[in-house]
Amino acid sequence: MYGKAFAPEYQGALTTLSVNSSLTDVLAAGTEQLRAAEQAGRHGEAARSGLAVAEAHRRLGRIGEADRAWKASYRAARAAGDLAAMAWALWSGGTLARQRGSLALARRLLRLAAELAERGGDILARGYSLAGLAETGRIQGDYEAVGRLHEQLLAEARRRGEARHTVWALEGIAQMHRNTGAYDTAYAMFEEAAGIAAHADDRRGRAWALRGLADVVSVRDGDTERALALLSEAEVTCRTMKLSSALAYNHKMRGNVLYRAGRYTEARDLYQQALTEFRAMNEPRGEALARLGLAKSLARLGRDRAETAAELTELAGTLELIGLKHTREMVAGAQAEFGLRAQDDSRLQAEVVR
Numbered sequence: 001m002y003g004k005a006f007a008p009e010y011q012g013a014l015t016t017l018s019v020n021s022s023l024t025d026v027l028a029a030g031t032e033q034l035r036a037a038e039q040a041g042r043h044g045e046a047a048r049s050g051l052a053v054a055e056a057h058r059r060l061g062r063i064g065e066a067d068r069a070w071k072a073s074y075r076a077a078r079a080a081g082d083l084a085a086m087a088w089a090l091w092s093g094g095t096l097a098r099q100r101g102s103l104a105l106a107r108r109l110l111r112l113a114a115e116l117a118e119r120g121g122d123i124l125a126r127g128y129s130l131a132g133l134a135e136t137g138r139i140q141g142d143y144e145a146v147g148r149l150h151e152q153l154l155a156e157a158r159r160r161g162e163a164r165h166t167v168w169a170l171e172g173i174a175q176m177h178r179n180t181g182a183y184d185t186a187y188a189m190f191e192e193a194a195g196i197a198a199h200a201d202d203r204r205g206r207a208w209a210l211r212g213l214a215d216v217v218s219v220r221d222g223d224t225e226r227a228l229a230l231l232s233e234a235e236v237t238c239r240t241m242k243l244s245s246a247l248a249y250n251h252k253m254r255g256n257v258l259y260r261a262g263r264y265t266e267a268r269d270l271y272q273q274a275l276t277e278f279r280a281m282n283e284p285r286g287e288a289l290a291r292l293g294l295a296k297s298l299a300r301l302g303r304d305r306a307e308t309a310a311e312l313t314e315l316a317g318t319l320e321l322i323g324l325k326h327t328r329e330m331v332a333g334a335q336a337e338f339g340l341r342a343q344d345d346s347r348l349q350a351e352v353v354r
Contacts, residue, residue: 009092012044012049019164023059031053034046047080047089054093098132170190190216204243214230235247289330312335319331
């Protein structure tokens with residue numbers, strides 16, 4: 001049985017905030033408490049208020065502010081000698097590094113966070129840090145390496161009855177199944193995640209689950225209208241809570257659904273919108289996915305073949321540098337789709353939005 005979802009990153013005087021609080025409200029409350037704690041010389045409270053500030057900035061796509069905030073939170077926690085607060089700050093920094101495409105830095109910070117959390121006796125901080133490591137490996141495409149960790153974290157979350165973390169783990173495992181073609185399994189897990197999130201009032205988790213369901217409904221069933229309806233439902237939550245990153249990924253997925261339906265002009269417009277949103281928040285992985293969808297749509301709309309080839313080649317090089325193996329394979333699939341490059345490896349035959 002799962003309890004009501006809560007946000008463990010809202011700590012100290014901010015524990016009354018809901019997991020569904022608007023990020024602008026979180027930022028305002030966190031900033032107020034942070035200033036009061038700093039003026040009173042309460043380093044521990046400054047660290048915990050600063051964590052909420054860092055996370056609000058990160059989720060709003062304000063990268064520079066988020067970077068300064070998590071580092072300030074870590075310094076305050078260190079001054080207070082609070083290992084758990086130091087772990088949470090490093091978790092925030094590692095999550096931000098992953099969002100920015102600095103995957104090696106993300107792994108380093110998240111490993112340190114897990115170690116400090118264990119030393120400080122904070123089970124949740126340890127779990128979130130390990131989850132961050134698992135997610136970093138997953139978006140790189142290292143499914144074999146992180147699949148067991150995802151399953152372990154799912155089992156731990158289920159035992160504790162922690163809805164939010166259970167939803168996260170289900171969605172991560174579902175995404176790996178979707179990407180390897182196990183659509184029925186992926187659908188069942190996204191559906192379970194959506195149900196748990198709804199009962200626990202975890203609107204953010206439900207929005208991500210609906211996005212996953214829309215993807216599977218589109219690729220497996222070819223049901224464009226249902227997929228678009230699921231995305232529209234999720235978009236309401238994204239806008240209400242000011243979830244900038246989730247909203248951009250929602251728009252990118254809407255582009256995928258329209259592309260699969262052969263509605264290339266509409267898909268082009270959605271990919272362009274998502275690309276603008278990802279660039280505004282400096283999110284390289286989302287930007288790469290939006291660029292890929294846009295290039296494919298433009299190719300379908302008659303773009304010069306040489307221009308498409310050049311862009312896909314440049315995009316492939318960018319992804320190699322970032323280390324996004326799965327997304328790189330998706331680019332290779334697009335090159336094969338348009339006959340721009342011979343493919344010897346059968347794994348690369350799948351289209352980005354099949």
